[in-house]
Amino acid sequence: MQRFLQAFRVGAWLGWKTESNWTNPLFYILWSLLLPMSNGLIMTMMLRVLQRTGNSSGADLLPYVFIGTVVYSIVALLLDSMAWAVLEDRERMGMLKYIAITPSSMYGYLWGRGFAKVSINFLAVPLTLTFGALVLDIPIRLSTINWPLLLVVVVLGLLIVTFAAQILAGVTLMIARHAGFVGQAVSGALYLFTGALFPITVLPNWMQVIARAVPLTYWLEGMRRALWVDAQNPVYNTGLNQLSTTNLLLILLASAVAMAVISIPLQRRAEHRAKEKGLLDMNTAY
Amino acid sequence: MSVILDKHTAVEREPNPRRGKGPSAFTIFWRSVIGRAYPRIIGTQRELSWLFFDIFLPFMATMSYVLVYEAIGAPASYKGLVLVGGAMTAFWLNVLWSMAMQLYWDKEQGNLQLYMLAPTSRMAILTGMALGGLFATTIRATIILIGGSLIFGISYQATSWFALIGVFFLSLIALYGMGMLLSSIFLVYGRGAWQMTAALQEPVFFVSGFYFPVKALGTVVATGASVVPLTLGLDAMRQLLFPEMMQQFQFLSVGTEAAILAGLALFFGLVARWSLQRMERKSRQDGRLTERGN
Numbered sequence: 001m002q003r004f005l006q007a008f009r010v011g012a013w014l015g016w017k018t019e020s021n022w023t024n025p026l027f028y029i030l031w032s033l034l035l036p037m038s039n040g041l042i043m044t045m046m047l048r049v050l051q052r053t054g055n056s057s058g059a060d061l062l063p064y065v066f067i068g069t070v071v072y073s074i075v076a077l078l079l080d081s082m083a084w085a086v087l088e089d090r091e092r093m094g095m096l097k098y099i100a101i102t103p104s105s106m107y108g109y110l111w112g113r114g115f116a117k118v119s120i121n122f123l124a125v126p127l128t129l130t131f132g133a134l135v136l137d138i139p140i141r142l143s144t145i146n147w148p149l150l151l152v153v154v155v156l157g158l159l160i161v162t163f164a165a166q167i168l169a170g171v172t173l174m175i176a177r178h179a180g181f182v183g184q185a186v187s188g189a190l191y192l193f194t195g196a197l198f199p200i201t202v203l204p205n206w207m208q209v210i211a212r213a214v215p216l217t218y219w220l221e222g223m224r225r226a227l228w229v230d231a232q233n234p235v236y237n238t239g240l241n242q243l244s245t246t247n248l249l250l251i252l253l254a255s256a257v258a259m260a261v262i263s264i265p266l267q268r269r270a271e272h273r274a275k276e277k278g279l280l281d282m283n284t285a286y
Numbered sequence: 287m288s289v290i291l292d293k294h295t296a297v298e299r300e301p302n303p304r305r306g307k308g309p310s311a312f313t314i315f316w317r318s319v320i321g322r323a324y325p326r327i328i329g330t331q332r333e334l335s336w337l338f339f340d341i342f343l344p345f346m347a348t349m350s351y352v353l354v355y356e357a358i359g360a361p362a363s364y365k366g367l368v369l370v371g372g373a374m375t376a377f378w379l380n381v382l383w384s385m386a387m388q389l390y391w392d393k394e395q396g397n398l399q400l401y402m403l404a405p406t407s408r409m410a411i412l413t414g415m416a417l418g419g420l421f422a423t424t425i426r427a428t429i430i431l432i433g434g435s436l437i438f439g440i441s442y443q444a445t446s447w448f449a450l451i452g453v454f455f456l457s458l459i460a461l462y463g464m465g466m467l468l469s470s471i472f473l474v475y476g477r478g479a480w481q482m483t484a485a486l487q488e489p490v491f492f493v494s495g496f497y498f499p500v501k502a503l504g505t506v507v508a509t510g511a512s513v514v515p516l517t518l519g520l521d522a523m524r525q526l527l528f529p530e531m532m533q534q535f536q537f538l539s540v541g542t543e544a545a546i547l548a549g550l551a552l553f554f555g556l557v558a559r560w561s562l563q564r565m566e567r568k569s570r571q572d573g574r575l576t577e578r579g580n
Contacts, residue, residue, distance in 0.1 A: 022478045031485055038488035043354065045498045046368070049535070050360050052502075061358055092394075181339040188346040197350050198357035 004108035007099075011112020012119075015085070019117055032121045036073040036128040043069050043197065044136050063228050064236055065197055066138050070128045071223050072196040075216060078118045078161045079190075080183030082169035085113035090282060097281040100271070107267050110169050114162060129227070140227050149245065150226035156252040157219035163259035170263070170270035174279065194220055201239040208239065215255035218248055311407075318410035319417060326384075326418025341426050344379070348372025348430060351497050352438055363531040366440040367524055371496035373427040373434070374516055377461060378490060380423040382483050385465030388415055390472050390479045399576055408562050412469060416462035424458075442527045449540060450526045456547040457519025463554030464515060470562035474569050476577070490514055499524065499535035508537050515550050518543040 020028045043065045090096040099109055132138035168182050175182070191197070193211045200211040211217050221240045224231040225248070234241050240248075274280050309317070331337065351372060352365045392398040401411055434440070444450055472479040493511040494500060500508045500517055511517045522543040525532045538546075569575045 022476070022481055031481060034485050035488050038492040042351075042492050042497050045492070045495075045502055046351070046354060047358070049498045049502045050355070050358065050364065052534070055358065055360065065354060181335070181343075184343055185339055188343045191350050192346050192353070198353045202353050202357040 003103065003105045004111075007104040007106070007108030008112040008115070010104070011085075011109040012116045013112070015081075015113040015116025016120065018088075019120055028120070029123060032124045033127055035077075035121075036070045036124050037131065039069045039073060040066050040128055040132055040136075044132075061198075061236065062136075063138050063140075063230070064199070064224065064238070066132050066136070067129070067140075067224050067227055068196040068220050070125055070132070071220060072191065072194070074118060074122060074125055075161050075190065075194075076184075076187040077121050078114055078158075079165050079168060079187040081114045081117040082110045082165040083172040083183040085110060086169050086172045090280065091284060094281065094283065100275065100280050106271055107166070107264070110166065110267075111162065114165055118158070139230065141229075144229045146226045149222070152249060153219065153222035153226055153252065156249070156256050157216075157222070159256040160215050160219060160252065160259050163256070163263040166263040166267055167259075170267045173270040173274045174277075190214060190216055193217070195238065196220055199236060199238040201237050212239075215252065215259070218243075218251045218255070222248055222252060314406050315410045318404075318406040319414040322411050322414025323418030323421070324414075326415065327421050337426075340376070340422075341429055344372065344376050344426070345430050345433065348375070348434060349437075352434065356438070361531070362438070362440050363528045365438050366435070366442065366528055367499065367531070368497050369431060369434040369438070369440060370524060370527060371498075371520055373431040374520055375491065375496055376423050376427045376430065377420075377458060378494075378496075378516060379487070380419045381461055381465035381468075382487055384419050385412075385415060385462065386468035386472055386486075387479060387483050389469050390475065393473075393575065393577065396576075402566075402575060408566060409466075409559055412466045412558070412562070415469075416465060420458055420462060443529060445526055445529050449544075450523060453519060453522040453526065453540065453544055453547070456544055456551060457515050457523075460515035460547050460551035460554055461519070463551055463558055466558035467554055467561055470558055470565045473562075473565045474572070474574055476574075490516075493517070495520060499532065499537070501535045501537040505537075512546065513550075515547055515554075518547055518550075522547075 023031070044062060047062050047065065086096065089099070099106055129138070129140055133140040164186075165183070168186060172182055193200075193203075193207065193214050194216040195211060200208055200217060203211060218240070221231075221238065221243075222245075225245060231238075232241050243251075348369060351368045355364045355368060389398060392401065401408065435442075472482070475482070490511075491497070493503065493507060494514050494517040495503065495508075495511070496516075500511060500521055503511070508517065518538070521537045522540045525536055525540050537543075566575075
């Protein structure tokens, strides 16, 4: 545990330096706002354009879509962060081999790198949600937020995404080339399957089955329930209205445990295999 | 006048005044263009996983946006509007990551110094990158457009295919000219270039109206966003493909937008050439052409 924490601290420190020292902190915070803010504004404009033609369904669905797209931006960042850290340290900086030959934990180091990226960008999510509430009239009010639920859902959700990112980092360790795409491909695919932008009931039946098997679908639903008082209104036909909040939390807890059980041995196996095959100092040049 | 004996035909002929001086500047320029375009066209086909991800990622994102309109029961033309914008994102991503950032990548990998040593114009190299990228990305965008249209049953009522193709190519010429300009600017940047490129990606999707008509943002924002050629290009293409729906969302007339795009194409081409010379000189003076990892 001590080795893990030490490596975590070093990874987080290095991650902070490599992510942010190209500019000053204020500009960096503004820069990190661009992704969630732009995505939220795109969705708002798409639905408002339709509203002008007399279709009011768009306006009704706006809180659902806005919260989903803003919260999902952290998923995309975290999923990509660890896989990218492996690629960057191995191919660009050539330092992954040095981490591997020290007695430190690569697992802890990669968690630190992911933590740095997410913690820097995490501030962007509440800021964008506040912007949505104040400027775009998204019905998120401090008085109606379910804070205990929000805290539990955020912690469980981040654990699930972090373990998932760890799995991708393990896969990246074993892939010779083009590993940079892994995080983006998975986050791109999950964008479609998690109901981030639209209720999963829109999807064909076979895709709904996949969507219900993805833990992040429940995380986004939990975030909506914590932030938006009307999230469980059956009129939105989200496909998850019938699920009680207790059951939703149990699903999230079980998912976090399952992801941990998968990711920890997979990372060890990936490290071992990468050493065996000499992949830790590989440089594929492009 | 001296004569020489042709070794193949054994016929006397006058000596070539250019003999011994090497190929003309024009020949070198086009050889460089072809040489730089070649890996972009052939390379991606050799690495099929790249081709898959280049199509798969924008396709998934576009499908997600189209499904938002599906969820609220919007007419098919609105889905078409999103699909056209989604297909065009491939060009914006290509310009950002494979044009604007390319000289930075080349600097990191040590190729830039080879370009500088080669007896060719840097504009030829950028033109080759643009043509190669344009060709490969057009194929990807076409697949996204056809696939999406088939899945969602979207039909188009093109008023003039000739005008549509013309506007499409004008937009791309102007866009890749902009890419050349950004490329020259990023030549002097360090790691900040990467972050600046990332910063340009999503906001441009918003202000240029990739997923909704740009007029919805108001005249002031739409006018400002017109500096990105795809803003006007998309608006014009949507007017030509969905004339009925776009009546209430038309920003400018197609003719005006085409004229502005032609102006932008010329402007970006000239400014990119000037900027490249200046930035190259500055990079040489500051010793940044061989700098790596900063």
